[in-house]
Amino acid sequence: MISVKNLCKQFGSFKAVDNLSFEVRPGDIVGFLGPNGAGKSTTMKMLTGFLPPSSGEIRIFDQDILQSAKQIQRRLGYLPEGAPAYGDMTPLQFLNFIADVRGLKGEQKKQRLAKVIDMVELRSMLDRPIENLSKGFKRRVGLAQAILHDPQVLILDEPTDGLDPNQKHQVRELIQNLSKDKIVIISTHILEEVTSVCNRAMIIAGGKMLFDASPDDLQRRSRYYKAISLHFTQMTDISGLAELPGVEDMEIEKHSGRVVLFPERQQDIMPVVSAYIRDRGLQVDRLYEEQGRLDDVFRQMTAEVSE
Numbered sequence: 001m002i003s004v005k006n007l008c009k010q011f012g013s014f015k016a017v018d019n020l021s022f023e024v025r026p027g028d029i030v031g032f033l034g035p036n037g038a039g040k041s042t043t044m045k046m047l048t049g050f051l052p053p054s055s056g057e058i059r060i061f062d063q064d065i066l067q068s069a070k071q072i073q074r075r076l077g078y079l080p081e082g083a084p085a086y087g088d089m090t091p092l093q094f095l096n097f098i099a100d101v102r103g104l105k106g107e108q109k110k111q112r113l114a115k116v117i118d119m120v121e122l123r124s125m126l127d128r129p130i131e132n133l134s135k136g137f138k139r140r141v142g143l144a145q146a147i148l149h150d151p152q153v154l155i156l157d158e159p160t161d162g163l164d165p166n167q168k169h170q171v172r173e174l175i176q177n178l179s180k181d182k183i184v185i186i187s188t189h190i191l192e193e194v195t196s197v198c199n200r201a202m203i204i205a206g207g208k209m210l211f212d213a214s215p216d217d218l219q220r221r222s223r224y225y226k227a228i229s230l231h232f233t234q235m236t237d238i239s240g241l242a243e244l245p246g247v248e249d250m251e252i253e254k255h256s257g258r259v260v261l262f263p264e265r266q267q268d269i270m271p272v273v274s275a276y277i278r279d280r281g282l283q284v285d286r287l288y289e290e291q292g293r294l295d296d297v298f299r300q301m302t303a304e305v306s307e
């Protein structure tokens with residue numbers, strides 16, 4: 001378990017991380033979200049013992065990170081932002097080196113290297129210098145070193161940054177398929193990544209925690225949650241839709257002509273909307289209930305902080 005209490009990091013007079021407190025349990029895959037400069041990487045560096053906090057406490061498996069960094073780091077995998085260091089090494093040399101540092105030996109070392117190289121599909125690039133690899137392959141090398149010793153805690157700073165859509169999908173699957181008793185914290189700017197991979201979402205901005213709950217809860221905060229989107233086949237008088245019981249607001253998106261009906265207090269307005277359309281014989285080519293738009297919630301929450 002990870003337990004963080006009143007964590008702060010100050011650079012001069014600037015507070016990059018401001019009084020964060022949270023706990024993460026085995027089985028949690030946490031999506032760590034926030035705008036640029038929110039304090040995600042700084043928090044991750046502190047969690048992994050690479051940056052001392054200005055104040056507050058981090059305990060991992062009941063040990064204090066300041067007093068027991070080495071013991072904790074043995075059970076922890078970390079993918080920092082950017083590319084792996086040692087650019088003149090090949091991925092194979094680099095991963096061998098990391099395996100040695102991690103104390104892997106003999107058959108176990110061979111097996112883990114083979115498994116991880118396959119997991120991140122790195123086999124075709126094993127003998128080229130890391131500095132000559134594309135951004136996506138550098139990222140895979142970083143990911144491979146983080147999971148090589150099969151750690152119980154994985155801290156991944158933007159693991160899918162620079163990957164193409166296929167690779168992104170693959171890395172998300174890899175994270176989901178990790179054994180269920182691990183703790184995983186990933187920072188990302190991709191909101192869909194949180195719904196597809198994580199069972200918990202944390203949003204920080206200005207170093208402060210704004211939200212900590214499930215991705216579904218996050219989606220429910222969107223004004224689009226349970227909104228009805230519809231598109232009419234022909235121009236029609238639709239003013240009556242805005243007057244329907246339970247409909248709070250109606251917007252017409254200029255570029256697409258799509259009509260969005262927002263419900264009052266997340267009510268289910270589909271039945272009244274469908275009945276209205278049916279009774280008047282209106283021609284609709286698309287009609288569906290929205291799940292909530294994450295980018296909308298994210299913007300709304302983080303804008304409040306920067307105002």
Ligand SMILES: Nc1ncnc2c1ncn2[C@@H]1O[C@H](COP(=O)(O)OP(=O)(O)OP(=O)(O)O)[C@@H](O)[C@H]1O
Pocket residue numbers: 011016034035036037038039040041042043
């Ligand atoms: N060593 C440092 N010295 C001074 N300021 C720093 C240092 N490291 C980070 N900062 C500042 O702290 C703030 C938080 O940075 P951090 O890298 O943690 O943000 P982030 O949420 O990871 O952003 P991004 O999404 O852009 O990676 C930023 O304003 C950054 O400029």
